[in-house]
Every structure is written in C-alpha cells, then in structure tokens.
Amino acid sequence: MLLEADTLVYDHDKNTVTAVGGVRIDYGGNRLVAQRVAYDRNTGRLVASGNVEIVDSNGTKIYSDEIDVTDDFANGFVNALRVETIDKTYFAAESAERMGGVLTTFNNGVYTACAPCEAQPDRAPIWRIKAQKIIWNGTSKTVRFENSRFEFFGFPIAYVPSFEIADPTVKRKSGFLFPGLKTKSELGFGVAVPYYFALSPTYDLTVTGTGFTKQGFLGEAEWRQRFDSGEYSLKIAGIRQNDPQAFVQPNGRHGVNSGPADDPNRLRGMVGTKGRFDINPRWVFGWDILAQSDQNFAYTYQIDGYSNYIYQSQIYLTGLNDRNFFDLRAMRFEVQSDALNDERRDKEPWVLPVWDYSYIPDEPVWGGELNFGVNLRSVSRSHLDYRPEKPAVRGIDGTSTRLTAEAEWKRSFITDGGLVVTPLLAFQADTTSVSQTQASVDAINNMAARLPTPVETDILSAYYRAMATAGLELRWPVLFSSTSASHVLEPMAQVFARPNERYAAELGIPNEDAQSFVFDATTLFERDKFSGYDRIEGGTRANVGFRYSGSYDNGWATNALFGQSYQLAGRNSFASPDLVNAGAYSGLETDTSDFVGLMGLVSPLGLSASASARLDEHTLEVRRAELKAGYSSSPISVTAQYAFIQAQPLYGFDQDRKEMTLGASSRFHENWRAFGSGTYDFQSGVVTRNSVGFAYDDECFSYTVTMTTKRDANLNPEKREKDVQTFGFNISFRTLGDFGSSTRDLLQ
Missing domain, CATH: 2.20.50 (Outer Surface Protein A; domain 2)
Structure with a gap:
C-alpha cells in the first residue's frame, strides 16, 4: 500500500492511523483520494471523508462525502454516493454496501447511461431507472433492478417489479433482448421476442419468436461463429400461416402466398447462410445463399439480412495481389415478387460460373502498359424470358457459355508543346456455345418480324469471334491562370480502327451481360462503349471533345465535358439490333452521334450542382437529361434531382x-x-x-x-x-x- 498525505497521526492506544490533508492511497490497482482517512488496525477498515473518490482496478469511479471500506477495498458501506463506470454509465444511491469484492447493493438507487448536464447537473437525464434495490453482481456480470420504474425526461412511464440486464462492462451475455414490433396489413400486429445465447466467445445463437395477430407464430434462429480467419452464420425461419387469404389484394390479385384453407403455402420457411474467410492475405472465400419455400417468404416477413426484393445468392473466390485480380463466382438471382405464379422467378438465370482475371505486369512492356484479361460466363435459364408486347428477348431458355480473352497495350508520349499522344493496340477473342429450345427460336423469329428493318435470325449453336483494335488518342491540356483562378482546357480526339463486328446483324447471338447501355459524357471516350463482353464495338470510330476544369481562390470549382462520336467506316454496331435492342435510342445508332455533355460546380458555401444531357445531332432536341442540385450547410441540407428520358418504344416505353x-x-x-x-x-x-x-x-x-x-x-x-x-x-x-x-x- 502506498499512502500520501500532509499529516499522519498514530494513536497507539486505539491502534489507529489517521491521514489528514490531500490523502491518496494506492493498493492492488485501486486508488482512494480524500481529505481525511482513518484506518483502524484492529478491524482493518478505512473510513474516508471529505470529497472522497475511489477508482477501482476496473476503472469504476465512486464519489461520496464518506466511505467505510476494508483495507483491501473488497467490502464497504457508503452513504449518498455516485458511481461512474469506465463505459460512462452512472449509478447513484442513498446508500450502498459492497460485499466480497463482487456484490454491490444500491439502496434507493438510480441508473442511467446519460452523462449529467454540465450546465445543470441537478436536471434529470433523458432516461433513468429508479429502483428500491439495484444489485450489481461482479461474478455473474449482471445488474438486477427490484421495484423499479423507468423515467423519461423525469416523468415515470413504466413500472417493472423486477428485471435484469447485463453488466455495462459486458459485451456479450445470454438473456432476453429488447422486443421488436412488426406490423403489416397481411400479417397483422406482431411482437418479436428475441433470446440471445452467449455460448462461447467465438459463437452464439439468437432465437426469436414473433406472434402475429393474423398469421400466427413465426420462429427464427440464427447461429453465428467467428474464427481467426473469418466467420459464418446460419439462419432458419418458418411459420404455419393462419390466414393465407389475407394476401389477396383489394383489386382481386392473388399473391403467391394466398389461397384456400388447404393451400400448400400455408407452411412457409427459409434457410439462409453467409460466410467469409481469408485463406491468406491475398485470397478470400465466401458465400451468401438463400433457399426458401416460395419466392417471397423472406421479403414478406422481412427476415433480417434476407429481405431484399431482388436477392442474389452466390459463392465466390477472390484473389488480389498487387495489380493482379482473380474473381470466380456462381450466382443465382431471385425476385421476391408477391404475384401468384410470377413467371419472372423461372426466368431468372443461374450463373455457373462467372470468372474474371486481370493481369498487369509490373515492368513496362515496350515502354508502355500491358493489360491482359479473361472473362468466362455460363448462364442457364429454365424458361424463356420474352414478352410479346415488347420486341426483346432478354434471355433464352437453355445454356449459353462464353470465354473471352483480351489484351491491351498503350503508351503515352508528351511533345515539347505539351501534346499527349497515346497509341493503343488491343485484341479480343471469344468462343461461345449455345443450347436453346424451339421456344427460343420461335421468339427470336417473332421479334425479328416486328423490327422496323429486316435482320438475319441465324441460330448458332457455337461461334468464334475476334476483334483487333488500333487506336490513337491526342490530348492537349492548356493551363490558363490568373491571380485569383486557374483553368485547364483539354481538347481531346480519339480514333479506333477495327473490322466490323462479326454476327452484329444476327439475332441468334445471346446478349446476357451487355444489356444495360447508356451513352453520355462519361462514356464518350471509352474504347468499347458496351457494358459487357457479349457485344463488342466494331468499325472505325472517332471520339472528339474537350474537358475543362477550373478552381478559384474563393473556394469555388467548376468542371465540364462536351463532345461527339463519329462512325467513320465499317458497320455501326449500335445500329445493329440484338436480342434486347442494345444501342437503340442510344444516340450512337447514326454515323454522327448525338452531342453529350456535362457540367458541374462546387462552392465552399455547401452548394453543388451538375447537369448532363444528350442532344440531337441536328436539332439539339434533348434526348436524355439529368439535373442535380444540393445545398448542405448547418442546419439545413436540400437536394433536388430531375431526370428525363425520351420515349423508347422498343424497350416498352412509348412515352417520355x-x-x-x-x-x-x-x-x-x-x-x-x-x-x-x-x-x-x-x-x-x-x-x-x-x-x-x-x-x-x-x-x-x-x-x-x-x-x-x-x-x-x-x-x-x-x-x-x-x-x-x-x-x-x-x-x-x-x-x-x-x-x-x-x-x-x-x-x-
């Protein structure tokens, strides 16, 4: 024991030692500070008084005017005390008693996790629990409240005879969690009561029971386990619905989970699992899988972690080392629609597998950068994804497998005048095999008959394709500066010479990964503007435009980009329809493309704005536009966004x-x-x-x-x-x- 004080008084008759003035005692990781401490050698007790503060080995602070405690700080008694734990939780009581160094009983106590107001320390905290007894057990790591009431802003709102919570210093402990409420018109009002099992520092189990007034009892269980290299979870849920007819919509539309009393969908459930493991610092293996009795159980009952309207189940292996990348996945998509017998569920594909690999050598090749990549995808679908009212076959039934390898080399040269010259060489090769039924063939022929211009409908079971590209890019950034601002104007021009896209005019070629296509200022200078590998850009094309950026001393900044694309020779790939009409209405289907541009500004006042548009190459009519504006400054933030897309009949949108x-x-x-x-x-x-x-x-x-x-x-x-x-x-x-x-x- 280390003791510091201004004065020590030894009374040999009473066998006491009294420390007075600036007393500090350190013992076994505990610290006591007071104005006066009297130690009785016969009883082994310390009586401290005058602004007493005790800090125990766990960091918990106890404040009082007088404390009676044993010399090992294990037992004691105190009147009118206040306790502050290391986690910033607070106890206060008229009196408290500590026994065995682990059990503390607060009489007429108060508990809260709200720090006292510095300006008004006597003001009631936002919430607090007042109890006749508060028993803090350091062995079981629990805090028990007896004859307690919950106060909110100083007003009592609930009375609880007895309840127990985990010690504020404990992060994981078995017990009931706070209940949750769920309400939905088809389900009724529900109360969810979860119970948490802290089985081990590395694994746990949560069991939840939810009672719905319309549909009955929903049971859920989730197992979680953590390892040094990763973690996984397993979740199951199920219900026997009391009233499947409740899912019939007011307009008479039946949901997938509605039907008569003997409806097989009365019993519904799901199993889901997620995991991720670091094999080593470069490789990661993981999965996210959902299996359910019908197409929307998890969505209807909002099962945590599995309630996305479009759910993607997948297993993956990913590697990343320096500038090399490997990604192998198997995927299944599920639309959790509530429509009865929704055909979209059977039309969603299995992707078994999709593989991406990218390799960039660390050393320059012929003074430039070489990039090599491989993509493999195999898509299987049990039902044809085709709607006659929209002339597009979004997916054939059967299996389509494609393997693509590509390489790109480029090098930049800077002339004395600041002109940046970048030659580019690229080569891509594909091999594809297709297995499709007569239904797909009929749908493709039907689609071809409805297109404005005749196209070939050769149905190929296998094909090979190659594309070589020679390109040249010129950039000339010019800096204009003044005492208060600087501006960079950069004219740009690109030319890519390629042969025609093979099979571009044949509808029998699947398009699974290049269906999303938007031509705007952000894609103007892309070598291949298609979003995937199934379509490739062919012919000779030039992209011309300029970029601008400006910065000002007052904190404002501006940027802009504007340009146009030209088909110089060969077949225009964007004017050649495929199964989904990719390229239609894109602004690239004519030899001279639409104009595309964007501009934006940012201010130090919190104001930002941007505008992007695609304009007709002849009339400057707006084909597509997006405007954004925002203002963020304490205490207000405002955002606004406007989007316009001109009518696209081949996509099923007949109006703007x-x-x-x-x-x-x-x-x-x-x-x-x-x-x-x-x-x-x-x-x-x-x-x-x-x-x-x-x-x-x-x-x-x-x-x-x-x-x-x-x-x-x-x-x-x-x-x-x-x-x-x-x-x-x-x-x-x-x-x-x-x-x-x-x-x-x-x-x-």
Whole structure:
C-alpha cells in the first residue's frame, strides 16, 4: 500500500492511523483520494471523508462525502454516493454496501447511461431507472433492478417489479433482448421476442419468436461463429400461416402466398447462410445463399439480412495481389415478387460460373502498359424470358457459355508543346456455345418480324469471334491562370480502327451481360462503349471533345465535358439490333452521334450542382437529361434531382419519362432533426413516393420515426394498386437495447 498525505497521526492506544490533508492511497490497482482517512488496525477498515473518490482496478469511479471500506477495498458501506463506470454509465444511491469484492447493493438507487448536464447537473437525464434495490453482481456480470420504474425526461412511464440486464462492462451475455414490433396489413400486429445465447466467445445463437395477430407464430434462429480467419452464420425461419387469404389484394390479385384453407403455402420457411474467410492475405472465400419455400417468404416477413426484393445468392473466390485480380463466382438471382405464379422467378438465370482475371505486369512492356484479361460466363435459364408486347428477348431458355480473352497495350508520349499522344493496340477473342429450345427460336423469329428493318435470325449453336483494335488518342491540356483562378482546357480526339463486328446483324447471338447501355459524357471516350463482353464495338470510330476544369481562390470549382462520336467506316454496331435492342435510342445508332455533355460546380458555401444531357445531332432536341442540385450547410441540407428520358418504344416505353425528386433535412436543434423527400412522375401526374420523419440523437438515446407513402404510377387508374403507407419508428437506449418496429404497411 502506498499512502500520501500532509499529516499522519498514530494513536497507539486505539491502534489507529489517521491521514489528514490531500490523502491518496494506492493498493492492488485501486486508488482512494480524500481529505481525511482513518484506518483502524484492529478491524482493518478505512473510513474516508471529505470529497472522497475511489477508482477501482476496473476503472469504476465512486464519489461520496464518506466511505467505510476494508483495507483491501473488497467490502464497504457508503452513504449518498455516485458511481461512474469506465463505459460512462452512472449509478447513484442513498446508500450502498459492497460485499466480497463482487456484490454491490444500491439502496434507493438510480441508473442511467446519460452523462449529467454540465450546465445543470441537478436536471434529470433523458432516461433513468429508479429502483428500491439495484444489485450489481461482479461474478455473474449482471445488474438486477427490484421495484423499479423507468423515467423519461423525469416523468415515470413504466413500472417493472423486477428485471435484469447485463453488466455495462459486458459485451456479450445470454438473456432476453429488447422486443421488436412488426406490423403489416397481411400479417397483422406482431411482437418479436428475441433470446440471445452467449455460448462461447467465438459463437452464439439468437432465437426469436414473433406472434402475429393474423398469421400466427413465426420462429427464427440464427447461429453465428467467428474464427481467426473469418466467420459464418446460419439462419432458419418458418411459420404455419393462419390466414393465407389475407394476401389477396383489394383489386382481386392473388399473391403467391394466398389461397384456400388447404393451400400448400400455408407452411412457409427459409434457410439462409453467409460466410467469409481469408485463406491468406491475398485470397478470400465466401458465400451468401438463400433457399426458401416460395419466392417471397423472406421479403414478406422481412427476415433480417434476407429481405431484399431482388436477392442474389452466390459463392465466390477472390484473389488480389498487387495489380493482379482473380474473381470466380456462381450466382443465382431471385425476385421476391408477391404475384401468384410470377413467371419472372423461372426466368431468372443461374450463373455457373462467372470468372474474371486481370493481369498487369509490373515492368513496362515496350515502354508502355500491358493489360491482359479473361472473362468466362455460363448462364442457364429454365424458361424463356420474352414478352410479346415488347420486341426483346432478354434471355433464352437453355445454356449459353462464353470465354473471352483480351489484351491491351498503350503508351503515352508528351511533345515539347505539351501534346499527349497515346497509341493503343488491343485484341479480343471469344468462343461461345449455345443450347436453346424451339421456344427460343420461335421468339427470336417473332421479334425479328416486328423490327422496323429486316435482320438475319441465324441460330448458332457455337461461334468464334475476334476483334483487333488500333487506336490513337491526342490530348492537349492548356493551363490558363490568373491571380485569383486557374483553368485547364483539354481538347481531346480519339480514333479506333477495327473490322466490323462479326454476327452484329444476327439475332441468334445471346446478349446476357451487355444489356444495360447508356451513352453520355462519361462514356464518350471509352474504347468499347458496351457494358459487357457479349457485344463488342466494331468499325472505325472517332471520339472528339474537350474537358475543362477550373478552381478559384474563393473556394469555388467548376468542371465540364462536351463532345461527339463519329462512325467513320465499317458497320455501326449500335445500329445493329440484338436480342434486347442494345444501342437503340442510344444516340450512337447514326454515323454522327448525338452531342453529350456535362457540367458541374462546387462552392465552399455547401452548394453543388451538375447537369448532363444528350442532344440531337441536328436539332439539339434533348434526348436524355439529368439535373442535380444540393445545398448542405448547418442546419439545413436540400437536394433536388430531375431526370428525363425520351420515349423508347422498343424497350416498352412509348412515352417520355420525366421524374423529379426533392429532399430536405434540417437540424433545428443540437439533437433534433427533421427530414422529408418526395418523387413526382410527370407522365402519370402522381407523387409516386413521399416520406417525412424526424429524429433525436445524443450520446445515450436516439429516436427515429418515419412515414412513407408509395403510389402506383400506372396510367390506367383501374389497374392501379392502392396506396401503401409505411410507418416505422425505433428507440435506442444505450446499454439497454433497441425497441420499435421496422415497418408498418397500411392499405388505404
């Protein structure tokens, strides 16, 4: 024991030692500070008084005017004390007694995780628990409250005879977690009660039971385990529905989970698992798999981690070393639609596998950079993905396998005048095998008959393809500077010489990975503007434009890009329709493309704005446009976005699409904020989505409430679904847990 004090008084008759003035005692990792400490050698007790503070070996601080404690700090008694743990939780009591060094009993005590207000220390915290007895057990790591009441902003809102929580210093402990609320029109009102099993420092189990007023009892269990190299989880859930007919929509549409009393979908469930393991610093293996009794069980019951509307199950192996990359995956997509016998489920493909490999040598090759890549994909589909009303075959039934290898070399030279000259050589080779049924052949022929111009419909079971590219890029960045700003204007030109794309005009060639296609300023200077490998760009093409960037001393910054693309020779790949009409309405289907451009600005005041557009090459009519603006500065932030896409009949959009989204958030107090957003569809004249909410958050408590309304934008009012309202709230008390609902769907 180390003792420091201004004065020590030894009373040999009473066998006591008294320390007075600036007393500090350190013993066994404990520290006591007081104005006066009297030690009775006969009883082994210390009586400290005058602004007493004890800090034990765990970092817990105890404050009082007087404390009676044994010399090993294991037992003691104190009146009018305040305790602050290392995790910033607080106890206060009229008196407390400590026994055996592990059991502390607070009489007429108070517990909270909210720090006291510095300006008004006597003001009640946001929340606190008052109890006749609070028993803190250091062995079982629990805190038990007896005859307790929960107070919110100083007002009692709940009385609980007895309950127990984990020690604030404990991160994992078995016991009931805070209940949750779930509400949905088809399910009714539900209360979820989870129980957590802390079985080991490396694995645990959570079992949750949810009772719904309409559909009965939903059971869930999740096992989680962690290893030195990774972790995995396994989740199961199931229910025997009481009322499958509740899923029939007001317009008479049946859901996949609705039917008569003996409906086989009465019993529903799922199994899901996720995992990720680091094989070594360069290689990662993982999986994310969902298997369920029907196509939307996890979505309907909002099973945590598996409720995405479009769910992607996959197994993957990924390697990354320096500039080399390897990725091998097997994937399955599932649309969790509620439509009865939704054909989209059978139309979603299995991807077994998709493989990407990229290799870039560390050393220059002929003074430039060489990039080598391989892509393999094999897609299988049990049902043809084709709708006669839209002349596009989005996926054939059967199996389509393609292997692609490509290489690219480029080197940049800078002349004395600042001109950057970059020659480029590239080569790509593909081999593909296709197995399709007569249904696919008939659909392709039907599609060809409906296209504006005749095309070939040769159905090939295998084909080989190669594409060589010789390119040259010229860039001349010019700097203009003044005392208050600097500007860089960079004219650019590219020429890519290639042979024609083989099989470009034949509809029998599958297109599985290059269906998403948008031509705008960001893709103007791409060597191959198709998004995947199934389509490749052919013919000789030139891309011309300029880039601009400016910065100002006052903090403002601007940028812009503008240009056009030209088909100089050969067949225009973007004017050659494929199974999904990729390239149609893109602005590249003519020899002289549409104009594309973007501009943006950023200010130090929190203002930002951008605009991008594609304009007709002759009339400058707007074909596609997007405008964005935002302002963020305490306490307000505002965002606005407008999007316009001209009609695309071959894609199934016969009318122009225009949409605007507005959003705002305001922190009107240090801890309070309000937010809202809305989306307006100009074509239907409907606000398709609007939401409002507010939130409170501080170091010990947070609360969020939102209300969202979704509306169907179907132009035919008779076919519109009724509005769906979603209400959600969540309350979080630090150290106690979360309470609230995820969503509430109400049909008006």
